[in-house]
Amino acid sequence: MYIGCALLAAGACALPAVLPGAATPWGTVALLAALYALCELPARCRLLDRALGGSVPMGTGSFFPVLLASALLLPPAAAALTALPGSLLARVEEPPAGPRRAWRAAATALAVWAAALAAGALGGSAALGNGPDAPDFPYTLLPAGAAALTFCLVLTALDGGIRATADGLPAGAAWRGLLGRALAPHTVHGLAGLMMAVLWRSSYGPPAALFVLLPMYISCWVFAQYHRERAAHQATIRALVQAVDIKDRYTRGHSERVGHASVLIARELGMAEDRLDVVRFAGILHDVGKLGVPTRVLRKDGPLTPEERSVIELHPEYGHEMVRGIGFLGEARAAILHHHERMDGSGYPYGLHGEQIPEFARVVAVADAFDAMTSTRSYSRARPVPTAIAELERCAGSHFDPRMVAALVRALDRHGWQTDVTADETPQPLPPLPAPRPTPPPAPRPTTATARQPTPPPVPESSEPPVPQPGGSPASAAPAGGDLPPPRASDTPLTARPKERA
Template sequence: MRGLPAAARGYIGAVALAAALCAAPAIRLGADAPWSSTLALALVYALCEQARRCPPVGGRAPSAAGPASFPAGWASPVLLAGVCLLPPPLAALTAVPGALTGPVEDRPAGARRLWHAVALAPACWAAAQVFRLTGGHPPLSAPQFPLLLLPAAAAAAAFCAVLAVLDGGVLVAAERHPVRTAWRGLLTRSLGPHLVHGLAGLMMAVLWRSSYGPPAALLVLLPMCLSCWVFARCHRERAAHQATLRALVQAVDIKDRYTRGHSERVGRASVLIARELGMAEDRVEVLRFAGILHDVGKLGVPTRLLRKEGPLTPQERRIIELHPEYGHEIVRGIGFLGEARSAILHHHERLDGRGYPYGLRGHQIPEYARVVAVADAFDAMTSTRSYRRARPVPAAVEELRRCAGEQFDPRMVRALAASLDRHGWHPELVTAAGAEPGAPRDGDGVPRRGGEPAGGGRHATVPPGPRPEEAGRDGAR
């Protein structure tokens, strides 16, 4: 908890207090309360959470970098069965042991476990209250099942809504997401799965109270296990897709040693812009791919041109300017990239129509391409090369603002500037090989190549000076 911002600690503390208030009335329920069912459901939920530590079938042990056997939230039917079976204070308690002992993929682990526990408790309490208010009353029986569908759906929706509200708040307090976008998509993405979990939880609850008893109720988890197996396979397939993309990027990095690490950083900057604009997470992910792969067309450019030390001739520049089209051809058959393909093709277009390869103007340029163009230029200016120092982030942002409206979309520039103000910029330190002995240097000792303006760079999309496109080879890159 120490590493969290004060606002995040205060927010988690307030939710923890709310969770305690939800569970506190359990003390007054006495010995006649269904304590045995509460303990059994809490134990089942805890075991389901521990199952997430198991390696996937045919795979390695789960980690932050790899898929687990079961996704987070897969055991929600157990909690929703408790919602249907138990009084609200006891329903709030069923999630606590499993949440406090379950695996987490990101640090700080202790704070995340505490958050899961204190968020699930009021969600279960609210869902149990809604279940009873809408006509669901224990004991449950099989003949009641059709009549309980509406209360169970309402309870699952309440469970989902409370979690969405609380999770949005922690995104604002702990991860400093913009208030206007923190809650966007949280409810709509999870409502469908939670409604399915609510139906499964109701089935568990009815079987739990039937003559077959709790063992029969646990059979409801078998379809969930099957769906999780499918989920793990899809996750591994997605990981294989990403590994393929990274192999393409590494091939570019090996071929063009001056921009090693550049593609990953452009992907990261593109995500910052997209989130500031409030794009949906699926679009953000595609934009990340676009940023990572924007220069993949350099695989089709002769290595001697990419590594040439002097200025490019007009013919050589025309060859290098083909790399967006080469990149588009390389990724044409990768279906899941979607709109990322247009960003790869058009990320060197300019608003004033003087870009390439097609000289598009203004909003003729796809939105993804306008995002990647700003991210590309920003990283080029803030990256150290062997022949010039990196520009400070404020200077790079100011240069982007200067060229906004002519070369770059002002909306994308403003989004990047706002995101950098909020989150900062912390790229890995990736430097090119040292300059050759005797390389020309400008007045302050920064190496530069012959024929290039002092302070410019091989890959700076926006070199200094009044006409960025004319400063050395960087406008072609």
């Protein structure tokens, strides 16, 4: 019903242009409509898209300057007609294609009609000049700006309406953020449309106006490349995180929550927007080095031996080696390597202290420990958020950077935290291996002095309460939580490890 009403409204707006006696400049309408359609057609050509490496700008919106130029050059009803062919021919990514194309054509036609109405009310056509007559600058910026703003407002209102009706979103959520994201791009499109309209009306004629489209197409191509590269980055991150979650089932979902908490801390510290993505990558990938740790060690239910613990303590270095060639991670690579360092120098792998620890590593360390404490593991129950915060504050200055702890506390006061369970309290046993085929018994072998020695009994777990550790590799005197069972009191301190590795 919503799409049908939009189609009826668009038809009513364009109808005056086709009625008998209407002074519609059909030549200009046909040229602009064909130009807009040709600009949108390459995205539907799969062969051309593959030839250009999947970099053809896709979807309506890349060439709105053509429509805004028509809003300045044509009457409202005629301007609405120029949007129809290109909108109907544009590429649709998701089904159903028919209703989506119909909606796109109706919404775009209504927006162009409203933009032409706003420009006409301010004398936009006369301000453009004609032939040898120079345009009325700077006044012509006023109708052009009004046209671009009206175009943006109408599209935003209609898009929010379709999100509310088709997706069932609440009214506030349906329109939230749409205008802010669309205003700047539509302003740029309005300026390009104004240049195109001025050249169209000049003594050089329509061919000169086509030169405006070349830089617009290049900018759209660069923008499409950026988004494809960003999508590839996200796919790489998801693949690595899924691999860690599959291998270490007790901490499933931990990486995503550490990434979220890291962004909360970074935003409270006032980091730039471009760094927020990097710190989120650092939080998500901080445990990727566990892919290099034997599965039997990660999934061990009882206490770890000193040898097993030393193997797990290598996971930051494993992780750094895995991601060192991924250029877009930037500072996140140092955070992956150093997120188990401590402010007092007792951490690992290199025993850095204070400001020697990279800033992102200090952020991730706090986020990691907080999520570990507030999540239920196979060896420890989740702690309440206030208890976890108190533990972080107790260890601030010795284990954690006090600035990062204070930033997390402020962020939690503002946004809250949704605790989650990352593993069953009772670990589920692995499926049994298939029974081996019966084979004849081997011939008896003589006993030798090199026979296998009996396996020593497991070391009993310490009766001391669990000690937390950011991210999961416990160490002596660590803060609460962690991804591993609590260490024994007799474990070798991490500071005894040689630091020449650095």
